[in-house]
Amino acid sequence: MKTVGGVGIVGYGAYIPMNRLRASEVKRVxxxxxxxxxxxxxxxxxxxxxxxxxxxxxxxxxxxxxxPQEIGAVYVxxxxxxxxxxxxxxxxxxxxxxxxxxxAADYEFACKAGTEAFxxxxxxxxxxxxxxxxxxGADTAQGRPGDALEYTASCGGAAYIFGKKxxxxxxEVEGSCSYVTDTPDFWxxxxxxxxxxxxxxxxxxxxxKHVIGAAKELMGELGTEAGDYKYAVFHQPNVxxxxxxxxxxGFSMDAIKPGLIVPFVGxxxxxxxxxxxxxxxxxxxxxxxxxxxxxxxxxxxxxxxxTVQDAITNDRRLEPAVSRFVDRKRYIDYSVYSKxxxxxxx
Amino acid sequence: MSVPRYWxxxxxxxxxxxxxxxxxxxxxxxxxGVCSACGSVDLEEVKLAETGHVxxxxxxxxxxxxxxxxxxxxxxxxxxxxxxxxxSQLVDIEPIKVKTGMRVEAAFxxxxxxxxxxxxxxxxxxxxxxx
Ligand SMILES: [Zn+2]
Numbered sequence: 001m002k003t004v005g006g007v008g009i010v011g012y013g014a015y016i017p018m019n020r021l022r023a024s025e026v027k028r029v030x031x032x033x034x035x036x037x038x039x040x041x042x043x044x045x046x047x048x049x050x051x052x053x054x055x056x057x058x059x060x061x062x063x064x065x066x067x068p069q070e071i072g073a074v075y076v077x078x079x080x081x082x083x084x085x086x087x088x089x090x091x092x093x094x095x096x097x098x099x100x101x102x103x104a105a106d107y108e109f110a111c112k113a114g115t116e117a118f119x120x121x122x123x124x125x126x127x128x129x130x131x132x133x134x135x136x137g138a139d140t141a142q143g144r145p146g147d148a149l150e151y152t153a154s155c156g157g158a159a160y161i162f163g164k165k166x167x168x169x170x171x172e173v174e175g176s177c178s179y180v181t182d183t184p185d186f187w188x189x190x191x192x193x194x195x196x197x198x199x200x201x202x203x204x205x206x207x208x209k210h211v212i213g214a215a216k217e218l219m220g221e222l223g224t225e226a227g228d229y230k231y232a233v234f235h236q237p238n239v240x241x242x243x244x245x246x247x248x249x250g251f252s253m254d255a256i257k258p259g260l261i262v263p264f265v266g267x268x269x270x271x272x273x274x275x276x277x278x279x280x281x282x283x284x285x286x287x288x289x290x291x292x293x294x295x296x297x298x299x300x301x302x303x304x305x306x307t308v309q310d311a312i313t314n315d316r317r318l319e320p321a322v323s324r325f326v327d328r329k330r331y332i333d334y335s336v337y338s339k340x341x342x343x344x345x346x
Numbered sequence: 347m348s349v350p351r352y353w354x355x356x357x358x359x360x361x362x363x364x365x366x367x368x369x370x371x372x373x374x375x376x377x378x379g380v381c382s383a384c385g386s387v388d389l390e391e392v393k394l395a396e397t398g399h400v401x402x403x404x405x406x407x408x409x410x411x412x413x414x415x416x417x418x419x420x421x422x423x424x425x426x427x428x429x430x431x432x433x434s435q436l437v438d439i440e441p442i443k444v445k446t447g448m449r450v451e452a453a454f455x456x457x458x459x460x461x462x463x464x465x466x467x468x469x470x471x472x473x474x475x476x477x
Binding site: 018044045046047048050051054055058082083091094095097320324325328330 | 356357360361415416437438440453454455456457466468471476477
């Protein structure tokens with residue numbers, strides 16, 4: 001889908017909690033053969049998806065330098081809502097001062113809920129329904145103790161404010177594409193604390209089919225190829241998958257390296273692609289093209305083709321870079337982790 | 347805190363909005379309805395600075411009911427860059443590393459959780475400035 005009227009990102013913000021659990025610590029407790037990443041981020045006792053969403057939303061508003069009253073929508077994409085019933089978006093909208101004339105809702109689509117909200121926001125500002133729209137991808141993901149996902153399921157998020165010219169954009173969205181099928185690769189039923197996954201489903205028929213499918217479809221429509229992009233971001237559930245997706249599509253390691261934060265942060269689920277894109281915007285220069293492709297189990301991918309604008313040179317320095325949050329850390333052991341994540345019955 | 351009281355205070359606790367005296371210009375937080383300097387009740391809302399420095403601090407090891415799971419935690423008197431003093435929890439730092447005068451900023455956190463089925467109260471806490 002090609003965009004119309006110069007739609008783009010007018011501000012973005014990232015947030016990652018400072019606790020880190022080393023993968024070697026999970027291995028020490030549960031055994032296992034290897035570790036898929038170095039370490040993952042873990043919330044503090046007083047953090048959740050809403051607090052993460054508010055932190056990155058505040059940074060996005062400040063970076064954009066806009067009046068929050070002009071934000072017409074606040075969507076929080078997550079699979080770890082603090083309330084089963086009570087929107088997270090209303091708390092975020094209230095905290096940034098966007099209420100009361102604002103649409104607010106939570107989006108759900110495993111790890112692509114955040115980029116699903118990107119699509120909606122692009123439509124809302126393109127149509128002229130509102131001046132600015134905010135999409136957030138944030139999660140405090142959990143894996144069953146000892147499960148492969150426990151090594152990687154982590155916490156963090158990023159917020160994006162979309163607007164249309166003459167608004168000052170940091171990166172213009174040339175086009176986007178969604179690729180969705182009914183695929184049972186990962187799910188969590190109501191009242192269950194941890195998700196289940198169909199092991200053999202998680203690779204080819206799930207992640208790769210949708211990520212590659214969305215990327216190829218979008219590049220085909222825009223008439224672009226891998227060589228036209230300076231950078232690329234692919235959903236990062238582990239280190240292997242995004243690298244393999246990049247190789248399959250013809251992207252170099254240099255293209256994906258700035259956005260590949262999973263080794264030090266883990267899989268932030270709905271925050272994963274938005275955070276990877278933020279880390280890439282932190283280093284990109286005007287004129288650079290970026291391809292960003294999310295993946296959400298269930299399953300689907302959203303692909304976006306962006307061209308970085310002149311405003312990035314100044315605006316990326318205004319708020320903390322993703323690397324600042326990656327470096328800001330405090331190690332915890334498995335017992336503190338168990339307390340923080342509610343795994344201890346009192 | 348009751349749900350109605352939490353609801354009445356959300357805007358002020360989420361966005362750090364205090365009171366400014368229309369008579370003498372004295373600002374304060376939280377809102378009390380009376381100017382602490384001149385006693386006037388002619389007050390306006392004022393958005394306070396979100397950065398400041400630690401004036402003094404202490405560690406709470408035996409907290410009141412409802413805050414047990416956060417203990418031990420830090421409480422600091424923070425002087426905001428606009429001069430207003432705010433009493434707040436200090437997060438994302440170990441007690442041994444806190445120093446008087448250190449730069450801090452407002453963070454958005456859970457303040458209190460009413461069991462497994464009640465309301466989750468959110469609000470400001472302070473943390474070391476992330477630059
Ligand atoms: Zn007064």
